[in-house]
Amino acid sequence: MSVPDPLEHKVARTRRLLSAFLDRARRVAVAWTGGKDSGVVLWLWRGLLAEHGLGPARALCVDTGLKFPEVVALRGRLARDWGLDLVVARPDVDIAAYPAAEDKVACCRELKIAPLKRAVADLGLEVLLTGLRRDEHPSRAKREFQEQRRDPDHLLAHPILDWTEMDVWAFITGQGLPYCGLYDQGYRSLGCAPCTARSGQGERSGRDPDKEGHLEALRDLGYF
Amino acid sequence: MAKRARCLVLGLDGLPLGLARDLSDQLPNLGRLARSPGASAIRAELPEISPVNWTSFYTATGPGEHGVFGFSRMDPSSYQLSLTDSGQVAVPTIFDRLGRKGLVSRVVNLPNTYPARPLRGMMVAGFVAQDLLRAVYPGFLAGPLSRAGYRLEAETKNAARDPDRLLAELGLTLRGREAAVDLLWPDLSWDLFVLVLTETDRLFHFLFHALVDPEHPRHPACMDLLKRWDAVLGRMLERFEALPEPKRLIVLADHGFTRLKTEVDINYWLVERGLLRLLPGPGGEWDAGRIDPRSKAFALDPGRVYLHTRTRFARGGLDRAGAQKVKKLLIDGLAALTWNNERVINRVYEAAEIYQGPLLDRAPDLVCLANPGFDLKAKFDRSEVFGLFGRTGAHTAEDVFFYDSGPARAPERVRDVGTLVLEYFGLLDKDKALICP
Known part of the structure; x- marks a missing residue:
């Protein structure tokens, strides 16, 4: 029988990682997708800020214009209920005329990465907190908790990198946190609507396999 | 902490x-x-x-x-x-x-x-x-x-x-x-x-x-x-x-x-006594839709007996006095039911004897507790009271x-x-x- 790694140890470790950024809290944002993982990071960061009288938490959400309406609705509700400083970054394209998901790499670069980088620069962010986890995808297995990024210069931090999908849900259901209703309809990982379907057995099996195959390339481009 | x-x-x-x-x-x-x-x-x-x-x-x-x-x-x-x-x-x-x-x-x-x-x-x-x-x-x-x-x-x-x-x-x-x-x-x-x-x-x-x-x-x-x-x-x-x-x-x-000694079908027992009448039709073991308006009582698995009263069921015809009479008949009859000279039923409970609470009105009127070894059933397609159907516990x-x-x-x-x-x-x-x- 494997020795269990209690979730409370992981939560404590994540809080320690996040605490290191409290001294520059105004230049920190959570890259919040409206999904479960970044939602957990946002909840923990928001809690730490509140404990130190440093709120509100800043959340940076890239809205490609192709998000599920359920995700957008949750974003609005939580921004209000959690008192977030929400910044929504949008691509500089006419989404109605854009050939969404035709060239997956180009699509992610133009609709996600470009507006994200622009927002990081405009907000003068030093640290961007993500909900990235190692167990999501083989390309993420060797990621480090912190990665220095250029253009613009900022630190990308992954405070729940060592959490599993089970840990995330254990935390959400244990804390009674709100989450997007799509997860109860068979979705396990939420991206843009054209590239996301209900999942099979793997967490990201509902993501477009073509795009999944390009995750390394997207990471090189600055995608998470 | x-x-x-x-x-x-x-x-x-x-x-x-x-x-x-x-x-x-x-x-x-x-x-x-x-x-x-x-x-x-x-x-x-x-x-x-x-x-x-x-x-x-x-x-x-x-x-x-x-x-x-x-x-x-x-x-x-x-x-x-x-x-x-x-x-x-x-x-x-x-x-x-x-x-x-x-x-x-x-x-x-x-x-x-x-x-x-x-x-x-x-x-x-x-x-x-x-x-x-x-x-x-x-x-x-x-x-x-x-x-x-x-x-x-x-x-x-x-x-x-x-x-x-x-x-x-x-x-x-x-x-x-x-x-x-x-x-x-x-x-x-x-x-x-x-x-x-x-x-x-x-x-x-x-x-x-x-x-x-x-x-x-x-x-x-x-x-x-x-x-x-x-x-x-x-x-x-x-x-x-x-x-x-x-x-x-x-x-x-x-x-x-x-x-298991034997399964005991309460509905067929009711049919034999003229207390349950079933409408014609192919039906099936779960087809309660065959309950005829003239039925005085019916059962649901395992031994839940319902009086077919007009106040509770759309097709029911029993009034209060009739229900009391049928209830007495059922309690006495079920208590006397035997198989190979063994009493089948240990006790017939009236709902209020074993249930309390706001949903008492949803309870069966009678609940039969069988003696060990007797498995009570309430099918709508059986043609005998006693029988074995592949189960042994x-x-x-x-x-x-x-x-x-x-x-x-x-x-x-x-x-x-x-x-x-x-x-x-x-x-x-x-x-x-x-x-x-």
Whole structure:
């Protein structure tokens, strides 16, 4: 029988990682997708800020214009209920005329990465907190908790990198946190609507396999 | 930070204490529990079937409060039968009550929790569960459970004809239950963990004769399955022992079991006495739509008898005085029913004798408690009162297995075990004294 790694140890470790950024809290944002993982990071960061009288938490959400309406609705509700400083970054394209998901790499670069980088620069962010986890995808297995990024210069931090999908849900259901209703309809990982379907057995099996195959390339481009 | 108090509840569906003690030498982990001072016998709620009893456990209430009186219920207007499910449970569950206090529950294979309802924690619903996605909360669990080969239920349709297949199926469900525990246990971010192993009930229904007869050719295969079941039990006990204090282990069954003498169809007994008339039609065992307006009474599985009154049922014709007369006739007639000179019915209860609560008006008018070995049925297509249909075990209401690692006092009924859990977590209503001696 494997020795269990209690979730409370992981939560404590994540809080320690996040605490290191409290001294520059105004230049920190959570890259919040409206999904479960970044939602957990946002909840923990928001809690730490509140404990130190440093709120509100800043959340940076890239809205490609192709998000599920359920995700957008949750974003609005939580921004209000959690008192977030929400910044929504949008691509500089006419989404109605854009050939969404035709060239997956180009699509992610133009609709996600470009507006994200622009927002990081405009907000003068030093640290961007993500909900990235190692167990999501083989390309993420060797990621480090912190990665220095250029253009613009900022630190990308992954405070729940060592959490599993089970840990995330254990935390959400244990804390009674709100989450997007799509997860109860068979979705396990939420991206843009054209590239996301209900999942099979793997967490990201509902993501477009073509795009999944390009995750390394997207990471090189600055995608998470 | 205060230490987290945890409670593990193990459900051993259909296990009688007497049988557990008889098997103690061959099933060492069960033996540890069955022979310890913490073991005792409790009584099942009536009728002594799984949905009634597990619902009583997980709500800490009786049927008059939670509203589940059997596997099925009949729409009094359309006469359509439907299966009982979690949507008909009329009171908060112990998981709801723990959740309101911020306490987290993890639940695996608990009967009558389908479809899984949101809770503070996680749920893999049990019998009768059909679709894995609707059986789990949160929904993501369907993925890893499916990958682990989790089976909601063993195929029992052909179990009587193909018992070897049944044994193989039960081996698979057992493996799946443990896979679910492997998933839900290790992070330890829970306060209450409930695992119900239903393999005993399925085995006993179809192979009780082989289990209790060492000379039977299938006895070794039954024992082999039970030894694997005992090994799962042992690993659960190891997990419990590895938990830090404070902690509590509670083990219970929902009813007992014994060797079947005969099935007894109450509806055909009513037909023979002219109290139940069935409309023509192909029908089927669940076709309550065949109840003729001239019927005075009918039954639903297992021994729930309803007076066909005009105030309760769309086609009913009995008035109050007529109902009293028929009720007396039924009580006397059922009490006198014999098979091979043995009395079939131990006692016929009027609803108010055994049920209390706001849902008493949904209860059957009479509930029959059979003597051990008689399995009451209420089909709509049988042509004889007595008969055997491939099953060899029958539920019992007495001698229901119970074990508690806590203070040495035993509850009386299954619902009281739910109360024990609430008490352990300090959630007992001040006005609700624990019904323990």
